[in-house]
Amino acid sequence: MSLLERVDAIIDRHGAEPSALIQVLLELQGELHWLPREALARVGERLVVPQSRIQRIATFYKAFSLVPKGRHEIHVCMGTACHVRGAGRVLDKVKELTGIAPGETDLELKFSLETVNCLGCCALGPVMEIDGKTHGKLGAEGAATVLESYE
Amino acid sequence: MTRIASPTELERIRAEVLAGRDPERPHVAVCVGTGCLATGARAVLAAFEAAIAEQGIDATVGVRGTGCHGFCERGPIVVIEPAEICYLQVKPEDVPELVRETLVEKRVVERLLYLDPRSGERVVRESDIPFYKHQKRLIFGPNRTIDPTSLEDYLAIGGFRALARALFKRTPEQVIEEVKAAGLRGRGGAGFPTGVKWGLAREAECEPGGRSSGASGASGKVVVVNCDEGDPGAYMDRSLMEGNPFCVLEGLTIGAYAIGASEGYIYVRQEYGLAVENVGRALRRLEEVGLLGDDVLGSGLSFRVKVHRGAGAFVCGEETALLLSLEGKPGEPRTRPPYPAVRGLFGRPTNINNVETWAAVPRIVSEGAAAFAAIGTAGSKGTKIFSLVGKITNTGLVEVPMGIPLREIVFEIGGGIPGGMRFKAVQTGGPSGGCIPESQLDLRVDFDELTRAGSMMGSGGLIVMDEETCMVDVARYFIEFLTDESCGKCAPCREGLRQMHRILTRITRGEGREGDLERLLELSALAKEVSLCALGGTAPNPFLSTYRYFREEYEAHVKEKRCPALACKALVRYVIDPARCTACLICMRKCPEGAIDGGKHRIHVIVQEKCTSCGTCLEVCPARFGAVRKISGVPVPPPPSEEERVIVRKKKAAAP
Numbered sequence: 001m002s003l004l005e006r007v008d009a010i011i012d013r014h015g016a017e018p019s020a021l022i023q024v025l026l027e028l029q030g031e032l033h034w035l036p037r038e039a040l041a042r043v044g045e046r047l048v049v050p051q052s053r054i055q056r057i058a059t060f061y062k063a064f065s066l067v068p069k070g071r072h073e074i075h076v077c078m079g080t081a082c083h084v085r086g087a088g089r090v091l092d093k094v095k096e097l098t099g100i101a102p103g104e105t106d107l108e109l110k111f112s113l114e115t116v117n118c119l120g121c122c123a124l125g126p127v128m129e130i131d132g133k134t135h136g137k138l139g140a141e142g143a144a145t146v147l148e149s150y151e
Numbered sequence: 152m153t154r155i156a157s158p159t160e161l162e163r164i165r166a167e168v169l170a171g172r173d174p175e176r177p178h179v180a181v182c183v184g185t186g187c188l189a190t191g192a193r194a195v196l197a198a199f200e201a202a203i204a205e206q207g208i209d210a211t212v213g214v215r216g217t218g219c220h221g222f223c224e225r226g227p228i229v230v231i232e233p234a235e236i237c238y239l240q241v242k243p244e245d246v247p248e249l250v251r252e253t254l255v256e257k258r259v260v261e262r263l264l265y266l267d268p269r270s271g272e273r274v275v276r277e278s279d280i281p282f283y284k285h286q287k288r289l290i291f292g293p294n295r296t297i298d299p300t301s302l303e304d305y306l307a308i309g310g311f312r313a314l315a316r317a318l319f320k321r322t323p324e325q326v327i328e329e330v331k332a333a334g335l336r337g338r339g340g341a342g343f344p345t346g347v348k349w350g351l352a353r354e355a356e357c358e359p360g361g362r363s364s365g366a367s368g369a370s371g372k373v374v375v376v377n378c379d380e381g382d383p384g385a386y387m388d389r390s391l392m393e394g395n396p397f398c399v400l401e402g403l404t405i406g407a408y409a410i411g412a413s414e415g416y417i418y419v420r421q422e423y424g425l426a427v428e429n430v431g432r433a434l435r436r437l438e439e440v441g442l443l444g445d446d447v448l449g450s451g452l453s454f455r456v457k458v459h460r461g462a463g464a465f466v467c468g469e470e471t472a473l474l475l476s477l478e479g480k481p482g483e484p485r486t487r488p489p490y491p492a493v494r495g496l497f498g499r500p501t502n503i504n505n506v507e508t509w510a511a512v513p514r515i516v517s518e519g520a521a522a523f524a525a526i527g528t529a530g531s532k533g534t535k536i537f538s539l540v541g542k543i544t545n546t547g548l549v550e551v552p553m554g555i556p557l558r559e560i561v562f563e564i565g566g567g568i569p570g571g572m573r574f575k576a577v578q579t580g581g582p583s584g585g586c587i588p589e590s591q592l593d594l595r596v597d598f599d600e601l602t603r604a605g606s607m608m609g610s611g612g613l614i615v616m617d618e619e620t621c622m623v624d625v626a627r628y629f630i631e632f633l634t635d636e637s638c639g640k641c642a643p644c645r646e647g648l649r650q651m652h653r654i655l656t657r658i659t660r661g662e663g664r665e666g667d668l669e670r671l672l673e674l675s676a677l678a679k680e681v682s683l684c685a686l687g688g689t690a691p692n693p694f695l696s697t698y699r700y701f702r703e704e705y706e707a708h709v710k711e712k713r714c715p716a717l718a719c720k721a722l723v724r725y726v727i728d729p730a731r732c733t734a735c736l737i738c739m740r741k742c743p744e745g746a747i748d749g750g751k752h753r754i755h756v757i758v759q760e761k762c763t764s765c766g767t768c769l770e771v772c773p774a775r776f777g778a779v780r781k782i783s784g785v786p787v788p789p790p791p792s793e794e795e796r797v798i799v800r801k802k803k804a805a806a807p
């Protein structure tokens with residue numbers, strides 16, 4: 001399926017109305033891991049929403065990315081429960097090993113790193129999620145072992 | 152199941168479901184909530200199915216995946232009914248033995264039972280585990296007995312009886328009176344009386360020709376479930392939504408009837424994939440059987456519900472921002488009034504409540520207001536679910552009656568602080584809340600008492616902190632959080648928070664100056680007074696409450712450049728105790744900076760100029776040596792001389 005066909009399929013599922021904008025973008029982001037310009041142009045056309053508003057939404061909400069992401073998306077939880085149990089040290093380790101800071105993607109497009117405010121697994125903190133899989137009870141060393149297992 | 156077109160049919164179907172179930176029939180409940188899934192519950196569930204089939208007992212034994220039981224840290228959790236045998240941290244490898252021993256031979260497998268650290272004894276039944284024993288699990292309890300994908304399971308525990316009663320035996324006004332009489336207050340943060348709020352939405356008039364919501368052309372009133380759950384450290388809404396979506400939907404439908412709403416929205420935080428999946432499935436099922444949609448239960452009520460995923464913005468938990476987000480716009484709070492009850496989604500009268508609030512409604516309608524109001528304190532009725540997390544032995548979700556002493560939650564249910572550490576404070580109320588110190592541990596937890604102590608209920612996160620948690624850093628952490636999450640629309644919040652953050656960061660780096668604390672107090676007063684929404688208005692709370700109870704920690708940072716909790720990286724040095732170091736080489740090899748000097752038989756020393764205080768050496772030094780320590784505010788002791796560093800090992804052969 002071409003990119004625009006995929007975009008159309010998503011829009012058809014949600015209904016082509018302006019109020020569906022966020023839901024459509026979320027699904028696009030979920031499928032493509034970022035929001036390419038051509039896709040956004042199509043969304044604007046079909047939902048009848050100006051590009052300026054799409055840009056505003058895509059930057060206001062943290063879920064969206066306007067640049068391509070790495071093969072593996074790392075989310076390190078910096079929520080309170082994880083923070084008091086040493087999430088800062090997990091993040092430092094991940095930054096050191098990947099060479100990127102939160103919000104960045106490495107040059108080989110292997111990893112993207114983000115911090116999040118709570119994954120709802122607080123009982124297992126510090127927690128890091130990679131491609132949707134949760135790794136809990138981490139220390140700096142544990143985080144290093146987890147990262148090594150990703151190709 | 153065919154369409155359920157009347158209360159009589161509902162009862163007939165319930166009777167059929169129950170007739171097919173023998174309460175004495177053994178069955179295995181495996182928690183497949185998010186916490187247990189993360190520790191491998193899916194494989195455990197599959198292993199049970201396989202092992203039961205292999206033993207050839209699948210006709211007599213049932214297996215079900217349930218929602219979160221709450222004791223997440225010890226997951227995966229397995230409970231074998233009817234004896235309620237609770238196994239913790241079960242691995243797939245353990246399963247064949249559990250099936251053979253417990254299900255076939257009827258014997259308990261001791262090693263997977265809870266070990267009570269106080270009595271040294273194993274505990275068999277889940278409800279006898281101290282973590283559960285002191286709880287009162289009225290709202291959260293059913294999670295462990297039902298499969299969230301099974302409507303039959305929900306009907307078997309009396310589901311939708313409350314809805315039938317509301318629709319056929321009560322007028323909308325009577326339902327509202329009942330909720331008022333129960334004294335239910337909103338669980339989303341502010342604690343506003345739910346019945347009063349419903350009454351306002353009921354009385355509100357729909358604007359003739361008011362804007363309609365796009366293509367669907369709908370007008371009329373709206374009800375919304377707030378499952379944005381933005382407070383980090385709180386996850387009870389997630390567990391309810393995942394584990395018992397039918398209950399939330401039943402409460403919502405009762406609310407729609409009482410208020411006169413035709414449309415409902417469920418706003419779910421982006422990170423909560425499983426909640427979206429489970430509530431979506433429940434919705435479709437209810438539409439199929441006529442418990443949602445047109446003519447609900449044959450009552451004439453027409454009510455449709457949609458699920459809307461959040462896109463990652465804390466401020467969208469605030470009701471006016473949430474409604475804008477539902478309209479597909481950036482979620483920036485607006486001033487109230489008009490309240491959503493008058494002008495909400497697309498200008499239509501809207502009633503928004505938190506997940507836990509909605510989940511309490513069916514019980515109020517079925518058991519009556521008096522039963523609900525019999526629990527709790529004068530101003531706060533019923534039970535509340537808290538997430539007990541941080542530096543606490545038993546981490547997880549706990550449901551307790553309002554008014555329970557904080558001490559009981561931390562020490563009886565939570566089992567105290569791990570690692571022999573000392574309790575310091577509990578942070579409640581999320582980023583806009585505050586810290587409750589040890590001197591206030593006897594506080595009876597309810598809306599008003601927490602506010603009086605300078606904190607608030609918020610959504611129910613209880614983050615326990617011990618002597619190693621720095622309170623200045625905690626304040627800095629929350630202000631940073633709120634600086635990031637401020638939508639930026641009003642200046643006192645946007646600029647004021649940024650300045651507070653700068654000052655607090657400076658202090659935790661040991662660069663605090665004279666006058667910093669006074670400046671923080673001024674900025675706090677300003678943000679409180681003039682911010683547009685509660686985010687800004689309550690943002691100074693983490694600073695104010697830690698300053699109120701832990702002023703000496705602030706002063707130690709500013710005046711002595713010392714972090715008493717040994718937590719602020721810039722103020723802490725790591726040192727190796729020569730008397731305890733056995734020259735095992737572990738820290739030397741692991742140090743990412745190569746900052747440890749040492750060798751075989753040579754006591755290790757940290758080269759302070761190279762050390763970045765990353766803490767790896769402390770983490771990897773084996774507990775039996777415990778040679779690495781942190782110090783703050785005192786000079787680093789001089790290293791031992793080269794001669795003193797040589798370790799002469801006694802030869803094994805020389806031993807007698």
Ligand SMILES: Cc1cc2nc3c(=O)[nH]c(=O)nc-3n(C[C@H](O)[C@H](O)[C@H](O)COP(=O)(O)O)c2cc1C
Binds near residue numbers: 380
């Ligand atoms: C900054 C901010 C964030 C909020 N986040 C949430 C949230 O995540 N979940 C929630 O239920 N209420 C949240 N609230 C409270 C809502 O505005 C609203 O009061 C609540 O949903 C009403 O439901 P209740 O009456 O059942 O408590 C937040 C409020 C503010 C000011």
Ligand code: FES
Binds near residue numbers: 083117120123
């Ligand atoms: S605070 Fe990290 S998962 Fe909740």
